[in-house]
Amino acid sequence: MDILVCVGSSCHLKGSRQVISAFTQLIKEHQLEDRLTLKGSFCMGKCSCKGISVKVEDDFYSLIPEDVEKFFAETVMGRL
Template sequence: MAQRIEMQICLGSSCFSRGNREVVIMIRDYLKKNHLEDRIVFKGARCMGLCNHGPNLKINDKIIQGVALSAIEEILEKEFGNLK
């Protein structure tokens, strides 16, 4: 069985005010649409301390900064496209 991937999105006030709510919805939809819910654990996280560069997303130990709604699908495809 393949190792599960952990993906966390910062829910700090700075990231949240920059549109994380919509990004969360897009990520959940992407995981469901591509049947990845059993392979990727997606959850919220406390502030990552990178407020000036948010919204921030952490995939295992890799932090991706500036996760805009317009870029999230491209980011997810780059990270998880090979898992579909």
């Protein structure tokens, strides 16, 4: 399953690097490297959202760095 994190200007300023780092750590902790692929993406057209644009499969989400762990547990792990 692919997880795309926007690294465009707006999301970069909102903390996309922190989100990517948190996802990377969680994927390693749960030993899911063979089931999840984390990718950076340029603008997804959701810049008006409060947080960083994240796409899991065909669904878009808006995350702040502090919410990544909860999102991972509920949304990502829930799809595996």
